[in-house]
Amino acid sequence: MFEKIYDSVEQAQVQYIGYISDASKYDFAIVFSSHFFGKPLVVCLQTNRASILGTDDLDDLPHLLKLFDIKDLEEGKELADLLRRRMPEPHFDDPY
Structure with a gap:
């Protein structure tokens, strides 16, 4: 049996970032x-991998x-720096 934990809708802001390194292209x-x-949801559009990341998570290379x-x-390291410049300051409001 499934029990609903939350069900909400919101308008979200999405930022798309593409960059090229010496070896790869990233979107x-x-x-x-x-x-x-x-914490924002970060999605790699090449691999379809996604994670909820905050600035503290970027320190775990x-x-x-x-x-x-x-x-x-x-x-x-370059990716961590790139994402760190775009991450919001963390806040601790309970979303549930």
């Missing part, structure tokens, strides 16, 4: 929402590399 969509404690299937540590 990301960042979905800004009031859900998930203000091994996780970021695995999450988006990035093989090069320097590219992972």
